[in-house]
Amino acid sequence: MMKAFGLIMDEQMKNGTKIYTVSQVNTLIKAALENNLPGWLTIAGEVTDWKLHHSGHCYFSLKDENAVLPCVMWKSSFSKVKFRPENGMAVFGTGFIDVYEPQGKFQFYVERMEPAGVGALQLAFEQMVKKLAAEGLFDEAHKKALPQYPQRIGILTSESGAAIEDIKDSIWNRWPCVKLFLYPVPVQGDGAAEKIAKSLRDINRRNKNLKLDVLIVGRGGGSMEDLWAFNEEVLARAIYDSKIPIISAVGHEVDTTIADFVADARASTPTKAGVVAVPDMQKILSDLENYQSSLNNNIIFCLRSGEQQLDEVTGNIIDVVKQFLAERRERIYKSYEQIVRIEPHRLMGKMRDDLNNLQNRASVVLQAVINKCRMQFEAQKNRLAGLNPKSVLQRGYSITTNKRTGLLVKNSADVQIADSIITELAGGNLIESEVKKKQNRRG
Numbered sequence: 001m002m003k004a005f006g007l008i009m010d011e012q013m014k015n016g017t018k019i020y021t022v023s024q025v026n027t028l029i030k031a032a033l034e035n036n037l038p039g040w041l042t043i044a045g046e047v048t049d050w051k052l053h054h055s056g057h058c059y060f061s062l063k064d065e066n067a068v069l070p071c072v073m074w075k076s077s078f079s080k081v082k083f084r085p086e087n088g089m090a091v092f093g094t095g096f097i098d099v100y101e102p103q104g105k106f107q108f109y110v111e112r113m114e115p116a117g118v119g120a121l122q123l124a125f126e127q128m129v130k131k132l133a134a135e136g137l138f139d140e141a142h143k144k145a146l147p148q149y150p151q152r153i154g155i156l157t158s159e160s161g162a163a164i165e166d167i168k169d170s171i172w173n174r175w176p177c178v179k180l181f182l183y184p185v186p187v188q189g190d191g192a193a194e195k196i197a198k199s200l201r202d203i204n205r206r207n208k209n210l211k212l213d214v215l216i217v218g219r220g221g222g223s224m225e226d227l228w229a230f231n232e233e234v235l236a237r238a239i240y241d242s243k244i245p246i247i248s249a250v251g252h253e254v255d256t257t258i259a260d261f262v263a264d265a266r267a268s269t270p271t272k273a274g275v276v277a278v279p280d281m282q283k284i285l286s287d288l289e290n291y292q293s294s295l296n297n298n299i300i301f302c303l304r305s306g307e308q309q310l311d312e313v314t315g316n317i318i319d320v321v322k323q324f325l326a327e328r329r330e331r332i333y334k335s336y337e338q339i340v341r342i343e344p345h346r347l348m349g350k351m352r353d354d355l356n357n358l359q360n361r362a363s364v365v366l367q368a369v370i371n372k373c374r375m376q377f378e379a380q381k382n383r384l385a386g387l388n389p390k391s392v393l394q395r396g397y398s399i400t401t402n403k404r405t406g407l408l409v410k411n412s413a414d415v416q417i418a419d420s421i422i423t424e425l426a427g428g429n430l431i432e433s434e435v436k437k438k439q440n441r442r443g
Contacts (some may be wrong), residue, residue, distance in 0.1 A: 023101065030099040033106060042094045043108060044116060045069065050087050052078075060085070062093060062108065073110040081113050082124035082228075090116035121224050125231055128258055132233070137240045143264045144245040150213035150278060152179050154244075156199055159184040163220045163270040167249065170274025175281055177405050181212065187219035192229035197238035204243050215242065216273050217259065218249030230257035239263055249273035281406065302384050310377045314370060321366050328358060399424045403432070412438040 020028075045062030052058050056075030061068045071093065085091060095110040115123045132138065153171065157163045159182060171178060185199050186192040196217065203210065217239070219227075229235065230250045239246050239262045248263035249270045260266040267273035332355055400409040403420040415421060415435050423431040 026101040026104045047089045071108040138261045147213045154181045154212045154215045156183045156217045158187045166270040170271045175278035193232035193235040197234045200238040214245045216247045221251040230259040236262045
C-alpha cells in the first residue's frame with residue numbers, strides 16, 4: 001500500500017502538485033503552534049473527563065460554553081497539586097500547547113493547577129476534612145482518654161524551635177515529677193508529615209519498653225504553608241492509629257489543623273499543651289489537705305455519733321428493764337393478794353425471796369448488756385481511730401516524704417543522694433534531713 005502511495009506521489013509531483021505526508025503535516029502544525037502561540041499559557045476552564053491513570057499521569061479536558069481543550073498533566077507535576085481536581089471544578093491551568101505528532105492531536109500540557117475562587121491549600125484542606133470526617137477519623141467515640149497523672153511524656157517537635165521550651169516550661173511548672181522525652185522531627189517542608197508519621201508508628205511499636213503515657217505533637221504558629229505538614233493524610237492516619245493518647249499542639253489560637261481534629265485532645269498553643277497534659281501539683285496538694293481535713297472531721301463525727309447512739313441504747317435498755325420490773329412487780333403484788341387470801345404467812349417468805357432473786361438477775365442482765373454495748377463502742381472507736389492516717393505517729397512511727405518530688409518515701413529508690421527529706425512526727429513536728437547514703441536490704 002505504501003509503495004503504491006509512493007508511485008502516486010511521484011506522478012503528482014511530475015504534474016506540479018505539492019504532496020505532503022501525514023507526518024509532514026503534523027510537523028508543520030506543531031511548528032505553526034510553536035511560532036504563533038505564547039510559550040506559556042494560563043487557561044481558565046471547567047474540568048471534564050477527568051482520569052487519573054495508575055501511572056500517576058492525568059488525562060482530562062478543560063471546557064467552556066463553546067469549546068473543549070484536551071489536556072494532560074504528568075505525574076511529576078500532579079504530585080505538587082495539593083487539592084484533588086474533580087469533574088465540574090473550575091480551575092486555572094498553566095502550561096503550554098503542543099502537538100502529539102503520532103496522533104496529530106494538539107494538547108494542553110498542564111504544569112500547574114489552581115482552583116478558581118479559592119486557594120489551593122484551603123480547598124485541599126476542605127477536601128481532606130470532608131474525606132476523613134466521612135471515614136469517622138474525627139468521631140469522639142475513637143478518642144482515647146488522657147491519663148490523670150502521667151509520669152512519662154513523649155514530645156514530637158523540632159529540637160531547635162521555641163515550641164519545645166514552651167512545652168517543657170508549661171509542664172514542669174505544673175507537674176515537676178514527670179519525665180519528658182524529646183523525639184526531634186521536622187515540622188514543615190517536603191516530607192515532614194511522612195517523617196512525623198514514621199516516628200509516631202515507631203514509638204507505638206516500641207512503647208512496651210518506652211512506657212510513655214501520652215504524646216504531644218506540635219510546633220509554633222505560622223502560615224498555612226508552614227503548618228501544612230499537620231494537614232496531610234499520612235500524619236492524620238498515623239495519629240488515628242496510635243495506641244498512645246496524642247495531644248495536638250499546633251500553632252496559635254486561630255490556627256486549626258487536621259491533626260487537631262484527629263488527635264485525642266487539642267491544645268491551641270504549645271504552652272497550653274502542658275495545661276492539657278498534666279494536672280496542677282499545687283491544686284492536688286491542696287485537695288489532699290482538704291481530703292485529710294474532711295477525713296478527720298468524719299472520724300470525729302462518727303465517734304460522737306457512736307457515743308450518742310450508745311447513750312440512746314443504754315437509755316432504751318434501762319427503760320425496758322424498768323418496764324419489765326414494773327410489770328413483774330405488779331404481777332407479784334396481784335399474786336401476793338391472792339396468796340394473802342389463801343395462806344399469807346406461809347407464802348409471804350417465798351414470794352419475797354423470789355422477788356429478790358428476780359431483781360438480782362435483772363440487775364446482772366442489765367449490767368451484762370451495758371458492758372457488751374460499751375465493748376462494741378470501744379471496738380468501733382478503735383477501728384475508726386485506725387483509719388486516721390496520722391494515728392501511727394502517736395505510737396512512735398513517722399511519715400517521710402521527698403522534698404524534691406513531694407512523694408512518700410517507701411523504699412530507697414524513692415530518693416537520690418543529696419535529696420532533702422521531711423520526716424513528720426507526732427504533734428505536727430517536722431525534721432528535715434539530707435540523704436547521705438542509700439542501702440537496699442533486698443539487694
